[in-house]
Amino acid sequence: MSATDRRSFLKTAALGAAATWIQPELGALYALPSGVALRVGLVGCGRQGRAILAELAKIEGVSVTAICDTDERRLSSSARRAPEAKAYATHAELLEANDVDAVVVATPTHLHVAPTVDALKAGKHVYCEAPLAHTIEDAQTIATAARGATGVFQAGFLGRSNPVYKLARSFVRAGAIRDVIAMRAQYRKKTSWMTPSSDPAREKALNWKTDPAISLGLAGEFGAQQLDVLQWFTGRYPEAISGSGAVNAWADGREVADTISCTLEYPEGLRTTYEATLGNSLGGTHEEIFGTMGAVRLAWTHGWMFKEADSATQGWEVYANRQSFHNDEGITLIADATKLAAQGKLKEGVGLPEPPIYYGIWDFVKSAAEGADVATGATEGLRATVVGILAAQAVSTGERVEIDPKLFEG
Amino acid sequence: METVRLAAQAMGTRFEAVLVGDDAGFLRAAAEEALELIEDEHARLSRFERDSVVSRVNRHASSGWVGVDGDFDSLLSLCDELVRATGGAFDPTVTSEAGACWEEVQRDSGRVRFLREGVCLDFGAVAKGWALDLARETLLEAGVEMALLHGGTSSVLALGAPPGEEGWRIALGSEGGASCLLKGAALGVSAPDGEAGGEGHVLVPGSGAAASEVSLAAVVCESAAWADAWSTALVVLGERLEPCNGMETAFLLSGEALDCSVGWRGDYAGAFRLP
Numbered sequence: 265m266s267a268t269d270r271r272s273f274l275k276t277a278a279l280g281a282a283a284t285w286i287q288p289e290l291g292a293l294y295a296l297p298s299g300v301a302l303r304v305g306l307v308g309c310g311r312q313g314r315a316i317l318a319e320l321a322k323i324e325g326v327s328v329t330a331i332c333d334t335d336e337r338r339l340s341s342s343a344r345r346a347p348e349a350k351a352y353a354t355h356a357e358l359l360e361a362n363d364v365d366a367v368v369v370a371t372p373t374h375l376h377v378a379p380t381v382d383a384l385k386a387g388k389h390v391y392c393e394a395p396l397a398h399t400i401e402d403a404q405t406i407a408t409a410a411r412g413a414t415g416v417f418q419a420g421f422l423g424r425s426n427p428v429y430k431l432a433r434s435f436v437r438a439g440a441i442r443d444v445i446a447m448r449a450q451y452r453k454k455t456s457w458m459t460p461s462s463d464p465a466r467e468k469a470l471n472w473k474t475d476p477a478i479s480l481g482l483a484g485e486f487g488a489q490q491l492d493v494l495q496w497f498t499g500r501y502p503e504a505i506s507g508s509g510a511v512n513a514w515a516d517g518r519e520v521a522d523t524i525s526c527t528l529e530y531p532e533g534l535r536t537t538y539e540a541t542l543g544n545s546l547g548g549t550h551e552e553i554f555g556t557m558g559a560v561r562l563a564w565t566h567g568w569m570f571k572e573a574d575s576a577t578q579g580w581e582v583y584a585n586r587q588s589f590h591n592d593e594g595i596t597l598i599a600d601a602t603k604l605a606a607q608g609k610l611k612e613g614v615g616l617p618e619p620p621i622y623y624g625i626w627d628f629v630k631s632a633a634e635g636a637d638v639a640t641g642a643t644e645g646l647r648a649t650v651v652g653i654l655a656a657q658a659v660s661t662g663e664r665v666e667i668d669p670k671l672f673e674g
Numbered sequence: 675m676e677t678v679r680l681a682a683q684a685m686g687t688r689f690e691a692v693l694v695g696d697d698a699g700f701l702r703a704a705a706e707e708a709l710e711l712i713e714d715e716h717a718r719l720s721r722f723e724r725d726s727v728v729s730r731v732n733r734h735a736s737s738g739w740v741g742v743d744g745d746f747d748s749l750l751s752l753c754d755e756l757v758r759a760t761g762g763a764f765d766p767t768v769t770s771e772a773g774a775c776w777e778e779v780q781r782d783s784g785r786v787r788f789l790r791e792g793v794c795l796d797f798g799a800v801a802k803g804w805a806l807d808l809a810r811e812t813l814l815e816a817g818v819e820m821a822l823l824h825g826g827t828s829s830v831l832a833l834g835a836p837p838g839e840e841g842w843r844i845a846l847g848s849e850g851g852a853s854c855l856l857k858g859a860a861l862g863v864s865a866p867d868g869e870a871g872g873e874g875h876v877l878v879p880g881s882g883a884a885a886s887e888v889s890l891a892a893v894v895c896e897s898a899a900w901a902d903a904w905s906t907a908l909v910v911l912g913e914r915l916e917p918c919n920g921m922e923t924a925f926l927l928s929g930e931a932l933d934c935s936v937g938w939r940g941d942y943a944g945a946f947r948l949p
Binding site for chain 2 (some may be wrong): 276293311315317318320322323324337343344345347348455456458459460461516551565612614615616617618619622639
């Protein structure tokens with residue numbers, strides 16, 4: 265064996281040891297088996313709905329046959345992205361036409377329950393965006409309908425489908441950062457969170473996120489999604505949540521806080537701090553898990569591990585990509601490292617080859633069309649939604665919310 | 675009257691939006707929506723983003739059909755028109771291996787494939803304009819009547835005109851030099867050396883050599899995508915330019931000289947002005 269061969273062999277072997285579980289097809293074109301087809305209808309044609317249409321178009325065997333929105337402009341905009349789909353003004357009409365096998369619900373959060381439950385009752389497979397609902401009652405209604413349904417139900421909590429997150433979780437659960445001592449997550453983006461319209465009725469409908477009667481605010485709309493990642497990593501759910509919020513960036517008469525912070529208390533003294541703002545974008549969106557021998561930072565398309573100086577060096581680290589963050593150096597987590605290392609393309613593997621939403625949609629399609637295990641089912645979806653709703657309650661009231669553990673049963 | 679200015683980083687440059695109207699909150703929301711849409715198009719169309727649609731197509735289309743959504747398919751249709759209209763002077767396969775051309779990109783109802791290895795797509799000469807056209811649609815739907823958007827000063831889009839003005843006045847090249855008066859139209863500007871004055875960044879399809887026959891080409895027409903692609907094509911074609919149907923006005927600047935192509939004048943005649 266030449267020196268080069270030996271180095272290449274060692275690199276491949278070391279990475280293989282670290283990441284043998286990884287799905288080999290990452291980066292390849294996903295397709296349903298020949299002869300298997302899935303007809304999908306989209307309910308809710310806003311920005312998220314349009315993003316989902318783009319991902320559905322990538323999967324061979326999937327056809328978008330119906331789209332639905334009460335807003336004509338959004339409907340026509342989505343029709344361009346899915347030109348073969350029939351357009352409907354209501355989900356009832358879409359279901360009545362009965363030319364879909366599966367339904368993706370991407371309406372505003374407070375409008376998830378009706379299309380989700382009706383589609384499940386009609387025997388359709390359903391993907392419901394996260395959080396499931398804006399009230400615990402609605403979320404429970406969805407979970408109950410999903411458990412009794414013949415079709416597949418997937419909640420849109422995307423961390424559980426993300427290849428980088430799966431890799432990071434395997435490291436954390438294998439003890440790579442030793443004992444988890446604290447967690448932290450943030451959402452930061454400079455935006456007014458408003459949608460313009462010259463029609464007052466339409467403007468009110470489009471701006472549901474700043475309507476205190478129906479909005480979960482930042483804690484629910486983003487926190488539920490991010491906190492679920494930490495709950496999935498540790499297997500723990502919070503016992504109590506404290507929070508506060510204020511309108512610091514956009515003093516336009518709104519009541520829903522644009523800047524918030526929460527502390528979530530988990531069993532055995534573990535704490536998570538969550539902060540979110542619409543006034544500044546530094547650091548964007550990420551979650552962090554701190555252990556006594558290292559930390560993991562996850563930013564949806566990328567992930568890094570930061571090691572303490574006294575932690576043992578693993579063989580695979582020698583060849584890993586690294587990125588500097590001021591005085592810290594992060595080891596880049598690459599989800600298909602084994603395959604890329606074998607091809608000498610490890611550097612090309614930094615960052616996911618598809619947007620994070622793609623992996624959630626792919627998981628759903630695979631479950632609906634082929635019967636694969638559901639990535640995030642009704643129980644996980646309900647639990648994550650409950651955390652988001654109660655975090656939103658803590659922020660809006662400023663009071664510590666103690667959580668009845670029964671809410672996480674099921 | 676209120677004026678709102680916002681900016682975003684996308685497509686390797688800075689996009690700016692200036693909106694004028696009665697309600698600052700409304701204008702800000704409209705500008706945010708337009709810039710978010712541009713950021714979304716960056717995420718879909720940049721070949722430098724690993725998870726973009728174009729990167730996906732470039733990775734896989736030499737091996738077989740790759741499914742794409744209707745919007746991406748529409749962009750490919752637009753490119754098809756532009757390649758034909760410019761006689762191949764605009765070609766989104768220009769960064770492929772030598773010898774590759776648009777003819778080797780095959781399409782079939784929501785799918786695309788390349789006929790051989792080495793072909794790749796690069797929408798650098800049209801993506802900014804394409805995104806601006808989408809942004810205009812969003813702004814008009816929201817009810818915005820007066821706005822100026824630009825990406826890196828090379829792709830500009832105007833809605834209406836500022837209060838009391840004939841149009842939005844855009845300087846071309848050095849201040850005090852030639853200018854363009856833009857009202858309800860798009861301006862595309864291209865130069866062989868880019869605004870930084872570095873090495874040529876416009877490539878001649880076929881040879882891959884840097885184009886250098888003119889120092890600056892500018893086009894005004896309704897669509898920002900067309901203006902973008904045509905200004906690139908004009909830099910490539912230089913003085914070999916032939917008048918073409920469908921283009922309202924074109925303009926070439928060689929050194930300090932202003933040369934409006936009379937054959938191309940139409941709805942936007944007189945948009946370009948000397949000091």
